[in-house]
Amino acid sequence: MSKLIWTLALPLIAATGAAMAQPPKAPPAGPGGVPQFPPYQVRSAMPEGDRLLAGRDAKAVFEHACGYCHFAGGMGSNLLTKQMLAMKRPPSDGILTNRRDLFPAYVKAVVRGGKGAMPAQTRVDITDAELDAVAAYLAKGKK
Amino acid sequence: MKLTLPPRVSPQGFDAALNAFASVVGKGWVLSSDADRDAYADIYAPGSTERWPASAAVAPASVEEIRAIVRLANEHKVPLWPVARGKNLGYGTSAPRMAGSVVLDLGRMNRILELDPKLAYAVVEPGVGFFDLHDEIARQKAPLWMSVPGNGWGSVLGNALEHGIGYTPYGLHARNLCGIEAVLPDGDLLRTGMGAMKDNPAWHLFPMNYGPTWDLAFSQSNLGVVTKAGVWLQPAPETSLELTWDIPEEGDIAWVVDTITPLKIAGLIDQNVFIPSWLGKIVLLGTRKDFWDKPSAMPEWRVQELLKEHKLGYWRVSIRLYGEESVNKAKAEVIKAAFKRHLDAPPFESWWRQGDEKHPMDITLGTPSAVPLQMSDWVGGRGAHMGFSPVVPATSEHVIGQLKRSRKIIAEHDVDFYASFTIGGRFANNVNMLMYDRDNAGQIDNIKKLFNALIDETAKAGYGEYRTHLGWMDRVMDTFDFNDHALRRFDEKIKDALDPNGIIAPGKQGVWPAAYRAQKKEGAE
Numbered sequence: 001m002s003k004l005i006w007t008l009a010l011p012l013i014a015a016t017g018a019a020m021a022q023p024p025k026a027p028p029a030g031p032g033g034v035p036q037f038p039p040y041q042v043r044s045a046m047p048e049g050d051r052l053l054a055g056r057d058a059k060a061v062f063e064h065a066c067g068y069c070h071f072a073g074g075m076g077s078n079l080l081t082k083q084m085l086a087m088k089r090p091p092s093d094g095i096l097t098n099r100r101d102l103f104p105a106y107v108k109a110v111v112r113g114g115k116g117a118m119p120a121q122t123r124v125d126i127t128d129a130e131l132d133a134v135a136a137y138l139a140k141g142k143k
Numbered sequence: 144m145k146l147t148l149p150p151r152v153s154p155q156g157f158d159a160a161l162n163a164f165a166s167v168v169g170k171g172w173v174l175s176s177d178a179d180r181d182a183y184a185d186i187y188a189p190g191s192t193e194r195w196p197a198s199a200a201v202a203p204a205s206v207e208e209i210r211a212i213v214r215l216a217n218e219h220k221v222p223l224w225p226v227a228r229g230k231n232l233g234y235g236t237s238a239p240r241m242a243g244s245v246v247l248d249l250g251r252m253n254r255i256l257e258l259d260p261k262l263a264y265a266v267v268e269p270g271v272g273f274f275d276l277h278d279e280i281a282r283q284k285a286p287l288w289m290s291v292p293g294n295g296w297g298s299v300l301g302n303a304l305e306h307g308i309g310y311t312p313y314g315l316h317a318r319n320l321c322g323i324e325a326v327l328p329d330g331d332l333l334r335t336g337m338g339a340m341k342d343n344p345a346w347h348l349f350p351m352n353y354g355p356t357w358d359l360a361f362s363q364s365n366l367g368v369v370t371k372a373g374v375w376l377q378p379a380p381e382t383s384l385e386l387t388w389d390i391p392e393e394g395d396i397a398w399v400v401d402t403i404t405p406l407k408i409a410g411l412i413d414q415n416v417f418i419p420s421w422l423g424k425i426v427l428l429g430t431r432k433d434f435w436d437k438p439s440a441m442p443e444w445r446v447q448e449l450l451k452e453h454k455l456g457y458w459r460v461s462i463r464l465y466g467e468e469s470v471n472k473a474k475a476e477v478i479k480a481a482f483k484r485h486l487d488a489p490p491f492e493s494w495w496r497q498g499d500e501k502h503p504m505d506i507t508l509g510t511p512s513a514v515p516l517q518m519s520d521w522v523g524g525r526g527a528h529m530g531f532s533p534v535v536p537a538t539s540e541h542v543i544g545q546l547k548r549s550r551k552i553i554a555e556h557d558v559d560f561y562a563s564f565t566i567g568g569r570f571a572n573n574v575n576m577l578m579y580d581r582d583n584a585g586q587i588d589n590i591k592k593l594f595n596a597l598i599d600e601t602a603k604a605g606y607g608e609y610r611t612h613l614g615w616m617d618r619v620m621d622t623f624d625f626n627d628h629a630l631r632r633f634d635e636k637i638k639d640a641l642d643p644n645g646i647i648a649p650g651k652q653g654v655w656p657a658a659y660r661a662q663k664k665e666g667a668e
Contacts, residue, residue, distance in 0.1 A: 124202045
């Protein structure tokens with residue numbers, strides 16, 4: 001695996017940029033023009049307590065277990081933004097927490113089965129109890 | 144995925160083993176459904192994921208639990224495949240080399256045991272990911288930087304133990320390990336280096352043993368289960384300066400290497416210098432069909448068109464300097480003068496200073512990212528990649544030889560050429576990225592043939608790989624042929640002495656315990 005990165009992910013990030021805070025001190029443009037990046041966001045620590053029991057802190061689990069890719073500028077957000085743009089939806093819908101059309105069963109199916117570049121998540125990555133909480137959190141009350 | 148039992152284990156025997164494991168970790172941490180087996184498969188497998196099937200996974204939370212599981216595995220003759228976080232993408236993910244092995248998932252062992260800003264090191268368990276350590280350093284505001292690989296999703300220890308490479312001055316990750324604790328195949332517990340003495344405070348500071356040094360014997364290894372290790376970290380620099388050149392022609396890599404290597408060996412350049420070819424810059428700009436809509440390899444004329452269109456050179460070199468501003472300026476002058484002898488265009492210069500935001504995706508600044516995995520989107524469908532990764536001396540003669548050889552073989556198989564060289568000192572790592580759609584049988588068949596040809600021809604020329612996918616572990620081990628494969632004979636002698644039941648990672652890197660040597664042909668491409 002290589003350091004492909006910064007020249008590369010860029011049109012996508014530029015597209016999502018409208019929906020995001022700008023970094024406090026933007027890095028200068030590089031050769032070919034380096035667009036703005038969303039700032040790195042530190043994830044929540046995994047909440048304490050028995051990971052197999054219900055009642056996990058959904059937001060903290062989401063940040064800890066999904067934030068690698070689903071914070072702004074992450075792999076998942078970049079690819080979903082591209083998909084949203086292709087469907088003529090706003091780029092901000094590339095960020096899962098902005099979505100209004102997610103259902104718990106769909107979230108669980110994608111997490112356990114994987115989708116596109118997203119690998120299936122094991123029950124050590126995210127337990128069933130944690131996934132229940134995260135699915136409800138992303139579905140915003142929908143059943 | 145249906146259940147594949149370990150060799151010579153009956154269904155009843157397997158259930159008994161899982162029940163025994165559950166008595167150690169609790170039922171909730173023995174994962175043995177069809178869906179669990181799918182989740183532990185190699186998601187980038189060239190072909191069916193069932194080629195390297197795990198039978199189950201068990202997830203301990205402590206060293207004592209690991210010791211108990213290892214003893215039970217011996218008793219039940221059920222082999223274990225330890226993974227740190229199981230994100231070894233491109234090399235097998237968390238799937239085992241031998242069918243039916245139980246994945247020993249150490250993802251729950253994710254404590255950062257020490258973080259010492261003065262002596263610049265951390266002590267971590269295998270489940271600690273690059274993001275975890277990065278975020279803890281940020282929370283504690285410790286003046287420390289990490290070195291991260293392309294995929295920051297994985298484990299700090301797992302990546303170092305697999306000989307992963309990053310792009311900072313601490314980029315040879317295995318070299319950062321200092322003082323290891325490992326559970327041995329009989330359940331015994333060993334601490335290496337100064338840690339062999341109870342409570343010795345220099346455990347993670349002095350990198351050698353009294354007597355033979357064993358730390359790296361546990362890397363790319365099946366001699367034990369690493370349960371914690373010291374990891375040296377880089378003191379956060381005052382400033383950093385990046386110099387970037389686009390290098391126009393393919394053949395220019397010759398002078399680029401001969402310019403960088405002496406500066407790197409002399410210590411004027413500290414980091415591992417990464418030099419990607421043009422496709423590395425285009426691959427995340429869209430999908431392949433946006434640039435070339437035929438299944439055949441992109442022809443040279445189209446490559447030249449794209450380079451012109453996107454104002455790119457064939458290669459891009461970024462050299463990053465770390466430290467005091469005055470020192471970086473002085474180093475930059477020397478480096479710029481060396482490049483100027485070959486290229487008129489000045490480099491693009493970009494400063495970072497304490498307090499500035501870091502590019503969240505610039506891994507030369509030690510920020511973890513999973514964004515490079517986006518490249519799987521390039522081929523479309525369920526995209527995946529494998530890397531062919533030989534090591535050559537860091538001189539133009541060897542680099543150009545390797546470049547020509549692999550280009551020719553890749554072209555003969557009608558596959559796009561996407562290579563990088565990383566100059567790590569006296570050597571260069573050449574990674575040839577081979578991307579494929581996992582649902583395209585013809586493409587996968589071709590990639591496998593290509594991979595075999597690359598290994599064989601490169602070995603004939605005298606070079607070996609530093610790391611490989613499960614399916615090629617034996618083939619690559621075969622290429623290390625000095626004195627009738629003395630290395631493998633030595634590895635297997637030690638393996639059989641320490642692990643008579645062969646229960647830790649049989650087949651790892653082509654090292655087979657006597658108990659399972661008959662399985663060697665299964666799963667080998």
